[in-house]
Amino acid sequence: MNRRKVLKVTGAGIIAQLGSVTSSFSAAFAAVPALAQQVDAFPSSPVRIVVPVNPGGNADRIARMLAQGLAKLWQPTVIVDNVPGAHTSLGVKQVVRAAPTGYTLLSSGDQLAVNAALGRKLPYSETDVRGVTRTIVNSQVLVLRPGLGITHFEEYVALLKRRPGEVSMALPIGHGSIYHLAVELLNQRLGTYTNNIPYAGGAPAFLDILGGHVDGALIDISSATQDVQARKLVPLAVTSTVRSKVLPDVPTFQELGVPDFVIESWQGIFVPRATPDEVVACLNHDITGVLRSREFAAPLEELGFVIAPSSAESLDQIVARDIAVFREVVAAAGITLE
Known part of the structure; x- marks a missing residue:
């Protein structure tokens, strides 16, 4: 679908919303060519x-790869800040x-x-931004x-169950992170509890696991793949609904x-809530094209990332779903902000 077709669909939607008001109807028709x-x-x-984390990590790397692809497509400079x-x-x-x-x-x-x-x-409110498209998904793996x-x-x-509270689990990026919530949710599902140890990042957590100071972690597949393949870590299960292509012998929790x-x-692209639908549709179209290019996808898929473009509406639904799930985990675990 090209940009003109995207605009035709969204422009028609605007006109339909105007009903039988003749003057507004005519104005909408007149606006479509200019908008096109x-x-x-x-x-x-x-x-x-805008990347709201420090340079050097996966989130920063993915944003920069996307920026390079969009700059080639658009020609104007794409700045990562x-x-x-x-x-x-x-x-x-x-x-x-x-x-x-936009x-x-x-x-x-x-x-x-x-x-x-976490409250x-x-x-800002989570509704102050709207989704454009999800970019990647990075499931977790339970390693020991x-x-x-x-x-x-x-x-x-x-x-x-034999040694409640004695098995230690590293929490990369610390208390109140998605890794913390994942460990708590797994414990809730299993009826167990662990000794959770917060870390400032994935690297120090890995060092302590490899050094035998901590028993394990739930960690992104992309971060653990090399150590798992080198048999430095023991993988038990992945948190996705299907097995990872880079760890095909590791079962899912569902299995x-x-x-x-x-x-x-996951990562995604967002814009201010008031951004027009037509602009969001064109951003979705162009970004999805970059995501599906082999230049973007191949190096990330080798690490275990899943390229996962979505509709704008679907990304908003993902955010709402995760908020609901995580709120239940926080309440059940009694997690409070430090």
């Missing part, structure tokens, strides 16, 4: 992608307050839902240190009898 020219020319100046701080809320706030023209984008993910679920005091002597999920569950435990980290 405006959208076809988009963007005519540099586009800014890292605005870290306050659990990503500083960067989100800048996008919320930007003009709703020239300021937010590259963010599940942290939007986590922040809302953090934020300078080899020295623990556990090789199957059933053995892990038996150990947890292991835990059907209601699905946790996925």
